[in-house]
Amino acid sequence: MRIDLHTHSSVSDGTLAPADLVRAAAGAGLDVVALTDHDNTAGWDAASAALPPGLTLVRGAELSCRWYAVDPPISLHLLGYLFDPAHPELAAALAGVRESREIRAKRMVELLRADGVDVKWDEVEVDAAGGSIGRPHIARALVRLGLVPTVRAAFESEWLGARYRVPKKDLDVFEALALVRAAGGVTVFAHPRATVRGRTVPDELIAELAAAGLDGLEADHEDHSPAEREHVRGLAGDLGLLVTGSSDFHGSNKTVRLGACTTAPDQYERLLAAAS
Structure with a gap:
């Protein structure tokens, strides 16, 4: 099985509409694809309606978070999967982040x-x-x-x-984790060691998140060096977390292609089993 658990459509900052994204995923030879638009679940229904035979859709979202215990706070992303989009507290939190994005833009x-x-x-x-x-x-x-x-x-x-960048309101990472769990979902820390993106959080924070219910770490990602991938795998093993790999596909906004990195079937099964 070829499993890609991190993609974006035009509902957030990708260039393919949800329906076109799932068709492209099938064309890329994927068996499973997750739609994880930023702070948004609006593409789920269109993706489901257009799903080609033989392709499984995992419904998700990438939550914009920060670790506020340091100054300045560190930005990080939490992938939430298989949660109830109608959960009132989570839905309100995601709506607040989307509103902040528009104000910032x-x-x-x-x-x-x-x-x-x-x-x-x-x-x-x-x-x-x-x-x-x-x-x-x-x-x-x-x-x-x-x-x-x-x-x-x-x-x-x-x-x-930098020059024209304006900060936006993000969720506290522990709050976001609790909200996804309360909505029955599974949480995976996206690209946790992507130093090419800037500051990353220490392993101690990831251990705290694991103690609070974090389910997994995204190890195989284009923004991770080979050494960073191995570090994430080792940390996941130490903490008993599942490990994912994914493309973080954004259409023509990035050069990475669907299925560039994938998740092992046994880890995918662990993710499914963790959802409630």
Whole structure:
């Protein structure tokens, strides 16, 4: 079995609509694909309706979190799977993060326009196609204006990486973990050792999260070096956590392809068994 447990559609910051994403997953030879849009479950139904024969869909979301015990707080992402999207506290928390994303995006557009960059909010909004608006939508506007060659280049410090970056409200990671568990879901720490993305949390925090009910760690990911992958696997073994691998596919916003990294079938079975 080929199992990819981390992908994004146009409901958040991917470029493929949910229906097109599952068709692409089948075309890539996957047997199982998880749809894990940022703080959003709105693509689940469309993906399910378009699911090709032989492909299993795992419903999930990638929650935007922070560890607030340090100054400045460290950003991290928690993958939630198989939870009840109607759970009131979790649904309210995700709605709050989505609202914060939109407020942040509007402020970033304002800052760009104040410096003479002709990014138009209505064009960014249209590009988001009714999904959660994020920095990639602004990045694509910069590409269309010819100011940067790629979406990745737009995330450099002189653009959306620092100069025009505005913080957003994220969930406390322990709160997010508790909410997903209360909604019957399974939690996996996304790319926990991706030093290429910036600061990472210490192993001691991951041990605390495991004690609080964290189910797994994402080891195989394009942003992990071979040494970082092995470190995550060893830590998962020490803590009794399941291990996943996935592409973190974003369509044309990133170069990684569906199924670039995959999850072992026995670990997938552990994930399914952990859901309530």
